[in-house]
Amino acid sequence: MxxxxxxxxxxxxxxxxxxxxxxxxxxxxxxxxxxxxxxxxxxxxxxxxxxxxxxxxxxxxxxxxxxxxxxxxxxxxxxxxxxxxxxxxxxxxxxxxxxxxxxxxxxxxxxxxxxxxxxxxxxxxxxxxxxxxxxxxxxxxxxxxxxxxxDCVNLTADLSARFDTSAEQRRLRAAGIDVRRARPDDAGLLDVFFSEHFGPDWRFEAELALRNDPPALHLALRDERLIAFSAHSAQNREWGFFGPMGTAPEARGSGFGRVLLWLCLNDLRDAGHRTAVIPWVGPIAFYQQWAGCRVERVFWxxxxxxxxxxxx
Ligand SMILES: CC(C)(COP(=O)(O)OP(=O)(O)OC[C@H]1O[C@@H](n2cnc3c(N)ncnc32)[C@H](O)[C@@H]1OP(=O)(O)O)[C@@H](O)C(=O)NCCC(=O)NCCS
CATH class of the missing domain: 3.40.630.30 (Gcn5-related N-acetyltransferase (GNAT))
Structure with a gap:
């Protein structure tokens, strides 16, 4: 010894x-x-x-x-x-x-x-x-x-090209859906939404994202009720960290998720990231289809x- x-x-x-x-x-x-x-x-x-x-x-x-x-x-x-x-x-x-x-x-x-x-x-x-x-x-x-x-995976998204959200946003606007960046005074909307869906841990992550300047949180609203959200940069900002995101069960399948995803990825691109991490996934096919994401890491x-x- x-x-x-x-x-x-x-x-x-x-x-x-x-x-x-x-x-x-x-x-x-x-x-x-x-x-x-x-x-x-x-x-x-x-x-x-x-x-x-x-x-x-x-x-x-x-x-x-x-x-x-x-x-x-x-x-x-x-x-x-x-x-x-x-x-x-x-x-x-x-x-x-x-x-x-x-x-x-x-x-x-x-x-x-x-x-x-x-x-x-x-x-x-x-x-x-x-x-x-x-x-x-x-x-x-x-x-x-x-x-x-x-098991779960982290995906990586290539941010070399900007995602064009304009056509989708027009389509959603015509259907009465307002897609916009969250504001600090949205706290009440978030409280109602997360008490019905996804729970307090995601409410907390959304809050962290909201505290960024500008808020790293995007919302889809119908009749002034929140029906879907996406967030980034709530933590691990230097990794270009996406998430969480979620759509209320009754609003799924109408194309909110992809627009909200793109808006966050465009923010990360604007912040200078060349790739984004989509952590702790989840629905791999959704991210592959709409943002060409690939599995980067596997976790046990x-x-x-x-x-x-x-x-x-
Ligand atoms: C994991 C780690 C912290 C273990 O530290 P350590 O001080 O070597 O652990 P111990 O000496 O207390 O090992 C306890 C037991 O774990 C098992 N173990 C530890 N290292 C092992 C190895 N390389 N191969 C097989 N068994 C191992 C053994 O059963 C060992 O008991 P033994 O030596 O009597 O056989 C160290 O290997 C490490 O720092 N790895 C890199 C960091 C890391 O991967 N962190 C995880 C991500 S956060």
Whole structure:
């Protein structure tokens, strides 16, 4: 055993001023992703709903060198938690550091937490699941008891050409549908729509999109009632991040979705993005047909079911 291996490992809660060391670690470990320190700070330290979620990042130090991190997110009212970003420096792997960090994270998952998902944190996620090409991580979570339950994909949209929405918008206008960018005073409309469809998590993402200048949210209205929406840039802005979008069930099949999609993609193009990410999909055929999107990444979703005997 080397001298550094014999020193005790310290695990502590990370603070925002640890960001340079955490960024260096993540840059080295998360080789399939490209991100800035600002994006990492958003993921690790910007709990968008502090009244509902508890966020913690644990950091492992070996001889004052940061060698690991693991994020835990808990939503007590839902009985659910998330294993967020986690990484151990390549030279320090297979020495139990990931396991020690996990032990620390587990302390935040009290008896009332019955399910822990990997990544996929609502409203502020780095990834909607584990990219299986992070194979060491896949082995790590499976060894710790997580079970794969679903797959999902991120699509990519080519933004080299602008989408022409004019004919479709004319057609919809003639049918009495108003398609327009959202305004800050649309909050009441959004509240009604999301209480009937899609729920509070998407209401929250729409709110984040609305806070952009100009609002990164487009709406379709019939008789001044919201029937469909699309959003972008609610998070992960440097990736050209689309979504969410949704049409009320009774209004589907009338062509609102494609126009709303195009309006968001045109915004992202105007903001200088050459491609957009359509994350956590969903209806692949819709995006392929209307925006030529391609599957860029596949994610495996993992959850750990916790029973009274497995907690503590
Ligand atoms: C996943 C990761 C954090 C594991 O950290 P670690 O400190 O090496 O983990 P541990 O030493 O505690 O390993 C615990 C167990 O996980 C399993 N495991 C970990 N790495 C493994 C590997 N490369 N192959 C097979 N099993 C592995 C083993 O069962 C291991 O126990 P063992 O060594 O007694 O056999 C590390 O490999 C890593 O940083 N990977 C890159 C980052 C990443 O992919 N993050 C996920 C995306 S957020």
């Amino acid at each position: 080397s001298a550094s291996e014999s020193k005790p490992l310290t695990i502590r809660t990370a603070q925002e001023d640890d960001l340079p060391a955490l960024f260096a670690l993540c840059r080295e470990a998360l080789v399939l992703d490209t991100f800035s320190p600002q994006l990492l700070a958003e993921k690790l330290f910007r709990n968008p709903r502090p009244n509902e979620f508890c966020w913690d990042v644990y950091l492992a130090e070996d001889a004052s060198r940061v060698v690991g991190l693991m994020q835990s997110v808990v939503r007590p009212a839902a009985g659910k938690a998330w294993l967020g970003l986690f990484a151990v420096a390549a030279a320090s792997r297979r020495r139990g550091i990931g396991t020690e960090l996990l032990r620390q994270a587990q302390k935040a998952w009290s008896g009332e937490i019955t399910e822990v998902e990997v990544l996929a944190i609502p409203g502020n996620y780095f990834a909607p699941g584990l990219d299986p090409r992070y194979t060491e991580a896949l082995c790590f979570v499976e060894r710790a008891g997580w079970k794969r339950f679903k 979703r993992y959850r750990l079911e916790r029973t009274a005997s497995s907690t503590g």
